[in-house]
Amino acid sequence: MTDTKTRKGTGKPEVLKPYGVSAELALELMQEMLLYRRFEEKAEEAYAIGKIGGFCHLHIGQEGACAGTLKALREDDYVISAYREHTLAIAKGVTPNAVMAELYGRIGGASGGKGGSMHIFGTHVRFMGGHGIVGAQVPLATGFAWKIKYRAEDSVAVCFMGDAAVNQGAFHESLNMASVWELPVIFVVENNQYGMGTAFDRVSTTDMQQKSAAHGVPATSVDGQDVLATYALFRELVQEVRDGAGPKFVNLETYRFRGHSMSDPVSGTYRPTEEVERRKKEDDPIVVLRDKLFAGGLLDQAGLQEMDATARKIASEAADFAENSPVPGPENLYRNVWAEVNPHGRLFFDGRRRD
Amino acid sequence: MAVMTYREALNQALREEMRRDPDVFLMGEEVAEYDGAYKVSKGLLGEFGPQRVVDSPISELGFAGLGVGAAMVGLRPVIEFMTFNFAHLALDQILNNATKLHYMSDGQFDIPIVFRGPTGAALQLAAQHSQACETYYSHAPGCKVVTPGTPADAKGLLKAAIRDDDPVIFMEGELLYNMKGEVPDDEDFVIPLGVADLKREGSDVSIITHGKMIHVALAAASKLQKDGVEADVLDLRTIRPLDMDAILATVAKTNRVVYLEEGWPYAGTGAQIVSMIQEEAFDHLDAPILRVTQADIPMPYAKNLEMLAKPSAELVVEACNKVLYR
Structure with missing residues (x-):
C-alpha cells in the first residue's frame, strides 16, 4: 500500500478537485480497479473449466468500493470481510498469486489450500478473512477493535459485509457493543441491493442508512461506483475513528454485475436482465473513473490500454502461478487443527494413520 | 494446601492468571459490578479495573465473537457464560469461528480463548436451564473440553485452559460452587489438559x-x-x-x-x-x-x-x- 503522504503535492486538475485527490492517486485507483476486474475475470474463466471448485463469489462491478476504501487505510489497519473477498485481500496486500492459488486449492495459496475462495487470510498484512457465514465476521471485527483500544493502539478495524448481513443478530449485537465501548471500527455495508436473490426492500421495511441509528452509530451513504467519492469519504472517516470518534457505519451503494456466485444466474426472476445491463452501462466504476480521467486530460485511450495490459498480465501470471503450485500433500491433512498439541491425551479420534 | 470452595478456587485461578499476563481479560454478563452471577469473579473488578473485567450486554453471540476476534489478534479472553445453556446462542461463533479459524487459515491464527460457565442440571430449573452440554463441543475438532469436578481440579485446569493456545470449553457445575476441598497454593499449580x-x-x-x-x-x-x-x-x-x-x-x-x-x-x-x-x-x-x-x-x-x-x-x-x- 502506498503511504498517503507521498500522494500529496502532485497536481489536482479540476475534475479531481471536489475529491481532494491527486492525479497520481486517481491513476493508481484506476490501475487497481483494472486489476481487480481482470483478476476476477480470470477466476471466472478458471472456474468455467473446472480449475476452481466449490463456491466462488466474484466482485465484478464492486471494484470501486474495494479500491476506494482500502486506499484510505494504513498497513496496520485491520480488514475483514465475508466471502466476496478476493479483491479485498489483494487490495490489503495479499499477492494476486497467493489469492489465485488459494482458489485453485494449492499449497501456494494464501491459506495453504485449506480455505478456498471464501477463506482467504493474510495475517501478515492484517487481512483477517474471508468468512462464510453471513454476518459472523462482524463480531470478530469488533474484537479487533477491542484489542486496538485495549492496547491503546491507533489502528482502525474495517468490517465489510453484504446488505443481507444487517438482518443478522450478530450485526446488531456488534454495533451495540462497539457503540457502548466506543471502539475504533468502521462497519461497511457493500450494498449491492440483493442478498443472493432477495432484494433488500423485500426483507427490510427501513432503509439501510437507518440500520445503525438504534445503536447510536453515525451513518453515511456513498456512491460506491464512484471510487473517488468512496476514497474521499473513507479518508475522512478513518481519520476520525483513528482520533477516537468511536464506530461508524457506511452504506456503500454498489452493484454486482455477476450472479451471487458462479453457480447462480446473473439475472432472472429476482432482477431483470435490463436492470443489470443498464447498471453495467451507466454505473461501471471503471468507466465512471475513466470518463473523469479522460475529461481531465489525465489519461487517454492508449494509456488506459497500457494499464489494462498490466492488469491482464498480473492476472494471467497469477493463474500460471496457481497452475504450477502443487496441491497440498496428504501430510497437510492433520496439520494446524490445533495450535497446541498437548503432551497428554488423545486429540484425534478417527483411528486413521497420521504419519 | 488451603481448604477452599470450588468457586474460590476458580476465582484464585483467574486472579493469578490475570496478574501473570496482562492480555488476559474476563468478559460476560454480570461479571464485574455484580461480582458474577455465581460470584466466581468476586473482587476482580476492584483489582483489575473495568477494561479487564467487563460487563457485557446480554448478547452471547456478540461477545463470544468479540472474544474470538480479540484472540485472533493476540489477546487471551476468558468469556463467561452465565450458564452453558445460553451458549447455544453463541454456537455459531464457537463452532464456526473459534474451532475452525486456525485450520482454515492454515495456522495463521491461534485462538487462545476460554469459554467458561456452569453446565448441567442444578435443582428444579426445568428443561432450558438444565442441560449437560459437553458433547456439543467435544464433537468438534479444534476445541478442547474440560470438566473439573473438585476445587483443586477447577484451579489447576482453569490455569492450564487460560495458558492453552486453543479454544477451551471449560465447564463448571452450579452445584459444585460451594463444594470445599484442598487446593495447592502454588501459583504454578497447573494440571495439564488430557490427564485423567x-x-x-x-x-x-x-x-x-x-x-x-x-x-x-x-x-x-x-x-x-x-x-x-x-x-x-x-x-x-x-x-x-x-x-x-x-x-x-x-x-x-x-x-x-x-x-x-x-x-x-x-x-x-x-x-x-x-x-x-x-x-x-x-x-x-x-x-x-x-x-x-x-x-x-x-x-x-x-x-x-x-x-x-x-x-x-x-x-x-x-x-x-x-x-x-x-
Missing part, C-alpha cells in the same frame, strides 16, 4: 465419568463397597484431549466398565468411549459396557420427576451389578 485422575481405587469394576458426576460415582462406589465390591473411579477431567491410556489401564485392571455421564445417551461422551474401548481393548472385557445417563427427555421441573430423570448412585450400582453378573 483416578479418584478411587478398586479392582472389581471401573466407573468412568467426568465433571460433577464423579461425586455420584464415588457415592455409588461407597454403596458397592458395603457389598464387598471395590470400584475404580476414573475421572477423565478433560474430554478432549482424552486420556485413553488411563481408560485402557482401568479396563485392563477390572475388565468391567460402567460409563456415567450427566447428559443424554445418544451420541454422548459415553458412546464415544464405549466405541473406543471395544476397538482397543475388546479382549480385556468380561461383560458388555453399560452406560448410566440422564433420562432421554428434556429435564422436567417437578422435583420427583427431576430426581427420576437424573443419573443416580442407585442406577450406577445397578449397572455395576449387571456387569458383574451379580
